[in-house]
Amino acid sequence: MIPVTLHYANMTTYPLERIVTKSLSPITDKTYHALTQGKVEENTFQGQSLIRRDGELVLAVLPTKVDLEKLASESTRQIIVTKKEWRFVTPEGKELRAHVRGQQQSLADLTTVKAVKDFVNQQWYDSNKASVLGFLLLTFVLMVYVGTLIVIGLGAFFLTLTKRSRLFMIRNFSEGLGLMVNCLAWPSLLAIALSFFIQDPVLIMNCQVFGTLLMLTWVFYKTQFRDSLPS
Structure with missing residues (x-):
């Protein structure tokens, strides 16, 4: 067990979708730009309040209280980012959460869907490594x-x-x-x-x-x- 434990402890990332299927699917060609307009400073997400949809997929950036209430009533797959946390929501309403992590990072450099997915996946991993x-x-x-x-x-x-x-x-x-x-x-x-x-x-x-x-x-x-x- 010791070699395996050391290997897992030294991992720098792990795919979220191996644990929760399709959890990153709300990040698509039609939605990912909502995230690239923001930035992370001192473990806080900053940017414009935006909600982007692609069919039954929703990416919500800094939603208002009214937006959150509306999203909670929907049966859609969602990724919601508030100032302090990420929420990965299934159509059944189950949630997986992670803290926003980072000191000084602009998301404008993330120019592809894959890059944005990798960033969000890393945010989740850094928050839930243990x-x-x-x-x-x-x-x-x-x-x-x-x-x-x-x-x-x-x-x-x-x-x-x-x-x-x-x-x-x-x-x-x-x-x-x-x-x-x-x-x-x-x-x-x-x-x-x-x-x-x-x-x-x-x-x-x-x-x-x-x-x-x-x-x-x-x-x-x-x-x-x-x-x-x-x-």
Whole structure:
């Protein structure tokens, strides 16, 4: 976990739309100019009050109280920026918020939709970095460790089924579980080594799973799942 934690902690950005789908879609060719007329000074957004629409997408810059009440009654996807915060609103009315961050930055230099989206995405990330780190680590833990527990549990269960055969000497679930845990040791060390270079939980989990299966195959080849008998 330490290599993965260090990797995530050193990230400079993360795509908001991986967490909330289409959250940046209100920034389009028809709307993005509303943001480029503003600037950020001392963690405060400054500029003109503008609302731009593109179908069911709304980009609202420094809306008035009346504007906010009207937007709240709509079933549209919205990005709202006030003096102190960003609001990403879904058509169902759910909100994700972020603080405005920056000391002295003019948005006039943002001349494309992508540049504006990158800026807004960075604003969200800078405000929620700790939460993003926690989310990514939780996802990693669930995918790797829960997946590993499932593999061990299922492997031990199926090994236990072999007790009906006189060919093998695995007599109960605990013996099957012990064998699976032992087979997991080397693949886990390999996964730890890989995590220094690769932070993909699916790939790491696959390394553990296939490594465990290979170890189990090797143990079967060497022992046929039978204890050595005294001569």
